[in-house]
Amino acid sequence: MYHLQTGVTAECKLFQKISERGHYAGRTAPTNTRQGTYAAAPNGEFLASVNTNDPKRMARMLETALAKWKTLPRDKRLPAEKIGDAESVLVRAESRYPKDGLVLRVTARDLPRELAAVAQPDDWRRNAWNQDFAWFTKDEARQFVSEKPVVGAKHNVSDEIVRRVARCHLLDFVRGQTAAFDEAWVEKAALTSEVTSVDGNRITLRLEGLTRAVEEGKWAVAGFKDMDDPSKQTRGLETRLLGRAVYDLKAQRFTAFELVAIGSRWGGTQYNCRTDDLATAPIGFAFTLAGDAPAERIAPAFFWSYGWK
Amino acid sequence: MTRDIRACYTCCTMRLKPLKSIALCAALALMSVTVSAQELTDATLKQRLDSIVPKPEETRWQQIFWRPSFVEAVVEAQKSDKPLLIWAMNGHPLGCT
16 A cells, blocks of 8 residues: 555556545644555546445445546546556565465454453454465474474474464454564464375375464554553463364365464554454454465455564 | 352352352353363364354455555556445454455
């Protein structure tokens, strides 16, 4: 987004042409964001926009956009000069997609809390869930399996990999963006794989582990409201992990992967919508194999913290 | 939960002051609900997984053939003479927004 909002390439100029006609046109405070959903003609002719997760408001925006689209003659909706694929000069993390490695979809969700100190609000937050992707190179994926995979063989998955999962993926992003943990805040991160069966080249694994990360400092937890006056905060996440996976030694890749992490979270960050929900509460994560459709090749939110060379 | 109620009843019939016994029962009940809610074993693994992974009705928006970048969508819109629908977020809307 920052690139599109501030860049000078043809792609960026087109986005700016559209967004400066939209719901946040000209905005500089409290931030200069242009987040939202926009409809536009291929030449950047603005049709409609909104920033909402209310389906009715979104539907109205789409209807407005479609009605305007139908009034535009061809010469008013197509550009005189087309943008080519090469126009995007941004170095995208997606270019590092590990096509021969392991790509997992990560789902995060609050777990039921019957006797919680703070009840779940009666709005979208009650059923919120979010997703991210976790990447592992081919070599990293192999590190989930012992060198000599015989039934009963136990293997500690490398610290570096498990700590990265604790830093960058076992995070409270259920309701919105949050920050990764720094390396120093990871107190525990361990994952063991045990070979439970061997069928030709297929190695079935049982995965078990635990993590804990805790951060203390001073930061905002209420969006824009306290961003100029942050206060002392603590946030943490502690999980137990359990799962099953199947690794194909010949293909050198996982053909099945299901890992669940369940535990507790506490605290909040500026944009993860926990302002009034900072007390300890249960949280769950599921790591499952992603497909290879374009929408499933999105880089992990904290890919740039991976440390990949 | 049945075991928890029995444990609660047992502690409440002990000779404790009413307020203390209620507090103790509440604490036991809270601990047991928290433990059962987070119970993760080989037997409950599938159930836990299914409770976290989104249901089809929660992922209908993923049925839209989103292009992963703005420029890809622009190029295609220009070729096909179709309008653009742009979902712009800090972070990527298809992952961790």
